[in-house]
Amino acid sequence: MTGEQKSPNDGAGGPDSMFSVRVYENLVDTFHRAWSKSTTQDTEDQLKTCCSPDVAYSNPWWQSAGRRELATSISQLVTRFPQHDLHRLSDLDIHHGQALLTWVIRDSTGTPALFGTEIVEFSADLLICRAVAFFGQLRPRTKTYSFVPPAAAAGDEGRNTSHTA
Numbered sequence: 001m002t003g004e005q006k007s008p009n010d011g012a013g014g015p016d017s018m019f020s021v022r023v024y025e026n027l028v029d030t031f032h033r034a035w036s037k038s039t040t041q042d043t044e045d046q047l048k049t050c051c052s053p054d055v056a057y058s059n060p061w062w063q064s065a066g067r068r069e070l071a072t073s074i075s076q077l078v079t080r081f082p083q084h085d086l087h088r089l090s091d092l093d094i095h096h097g098q099a100l101l102t103w104v105i106r107d108s109t110g111t112p113a114l115f116g117t118e119i120v121e122f123s124a125d126l127l128i129c130r131a132v133a134f135f136g137q138l139r140p141r142t143k144t145y146s147f148v149p150p151a152a153a154a155g156d157e158g159r160n161t162s163h164t165a
Contacts, residue, residue, distance in 0.1 A: 024092055024099055028120055031128055032103065035074055035086040043078075044071035052127040059116075059133035083108035089115075097122045102137075 027050045034046035047055070047067045057064050057073075064070040078084075084105050092099040098121050105114040115137045121130040 021092060021094065023126060024094055024122065025088075027122070027126065027128055028092065028099065028101060029088060031120075031131070032086045032088060034071070035078065035105075036084070037075075037078070040071050040075040043074050044068060047071055050128055052123050052125075052129045055128055056130045057133075058131075060135050081105075081113070084113055097124075103133075 030046065030050040034043050034050075037043040037046055044067055047070060051067055051070070054066055055070060057070050062073055064073045084107050086103055086105050088101055088103050090102040092101050094100075098119060101118050101120070103116050103118060104112050105116075107113050114135060116133050116135050117138060118131055118133045120128055123129040
């Protein structure tokens with residue numbers, strides 16, 4: 001996406017003013033910087049600048065509700081993996097108040113420790129209200145699934161069929 005994007009909850013083309021994609025990028029990058037703070041309070045202070053008070057977060061390891069719980073969980077992770085930083089790898093793919101992006105966690109030498117994908121949802125007041133992270137890089141699709149109408153299936157009765165790509 002380039003240029004301008006309507007405000008997060010204005011997917012239908014309503015009268016809301018236009019916001020630059022940079023607003024969303026800045027929110028996500030600020031959120032990611034919270035993952036390298038040294039104390040729970042510093043992490044929570046960072047989250048206050050980009051997340052709603054009731055922000056929901058989940059990843060394959062844990063989930064949290066609210067800035068304080070999220071800050072505590074992040075701090076526990078930082079304690080287990082010191083000197084690791086979270087960085088956004090991709091541009092944001094944004095629509096209807098949600099963004100899709102990829103990220104990497106690097107150790108102090110710059111070596112990737114973990115890649116991931118994240119879906120971030122923005123509130124009407126331009127704060128992150130939900131984030132869902134998935135670990136690992138996405139793999140290329142190896143199968144496709146399609147519905148074959150009964151008339152075209154010649155006896156297949158319209159069942160879903162799998163085709164190797």
